[in-house]
Amino acid sequence: MDCVFCKIIEGKIPSDKVFENEYVLAFNDIEPKAPVHILIIPKKHIKDINEISEENIKYVESLMLSIKEIAKIVGVYESGYRIISNTGKDSGQEVPHLHFHLLGGKKLAQ
Ligand code: AMP
Numbered sequence: 001m002d003c004v005f006c007k008i009i010e011g012k013i014p015s016d017k018v019f020e021n022e023y024v025l026a027f028n029d030i031e032p033k034a035p036v037h038i039l040i041i042p043k044k045h046i047k048d049i050n051e052i053s054e055e056n057i058k059y060v061e062s063l064m065l066s067i068k069e070i071a072k073i074v075g076v077y078e079s080g081y082r083i084i085s086n087t088g089k090d091s092g093q094e095v096p097h098l099h100f101h102l103l104g105g106k107k108l109a110q
Pocket of ligand 1: 004013015028029030031032039085086092093094095096
């Protein structure tokens, strides 16, 4: 499968990793939109939020639980942060592998 995030999981494309467990990988976005811009992805190819199901919920559960741990690692747990997940064409989703953007490190525009 020609998926850039699957290739990152497999180690075929390098990434600037900040967190990893059995189900989840988090790394710095290559084109950061804020001082802190992390991508959090499941280590299984789930296309987007619409593809979350009972079958892959363990990955999503772990991803959700990892958010606050990653926020601590990158120093925004106290100051605050924003989570965004684009789904589908109208959202502008570029990479069709479920991912959560964690943005912070400055006061974010509303
Ligand atoms: P989205 O538009 O929600 O699909 O966001 C995809 C994100 O992936 C963008 O913010 C890109 O900058 C980021 N991205 C694409 N390729 C890489 C890569 N090889 N390493 C890190 N981030 C990437």
